[in-house]
Amino acid sequence: MSHVRVETELAASPDVVWADVRHIPSHVEWMHDAVDITFTGDQTEGTGTTFDCLTKVGPLKLIDRMQITSWVEAAEMGVRHDGLVTGEGVFTLTAVGTDKTAFVWEERLRFPWWMGGPIGGFVGSLILKQIWKRNLSLLRRRFER
DSSP states (O other): OEEEEEEEEESSOHHHHHHHHTOGGGGGGTOTTEEEEEESSSOOSSTTOEEEEEEEETTEEEEEEEEEEEEETTTEEEEEEESSSEEEEEEEEEEETTTEEEEEEEEEEEOOGGGTHHHHHHHHHHHHHHHHHHHHHHHHHTTOO
8 A cells, every 4th residue: 555645835724715615516626636526426525425527637537436435524534545556645724723634645556467566556546646746736816915
């Protein structure tokens, strides 16, 4: 299982950051690798929400089937990946002073054998870490004053 962790500090309180990131379809606006999000049920937020995310990394496109596994207002959004790549991830928001947020994105992913299994997962995690650092840079811009 591969582990990827990236983090940044955002110039807004956790409540303000949460008001933005709680809207799952808006993730394609700051996630370079997320092309399209389609809900697979009537629910669009909260624990139990399911959706498909068309993900593109270089020439590779895949559908990432996801389910929200934790939803703590202004603090945490957890997800389970049930597509070709499986695993779990979480966004954690922590107040830094009165008007900043430490935003941590952590994932534990398992890559299928045809993507190289554990070796592909190691290489993939290095690539994903760079992509997700860029994603957090795009997210950070949403809160710059």
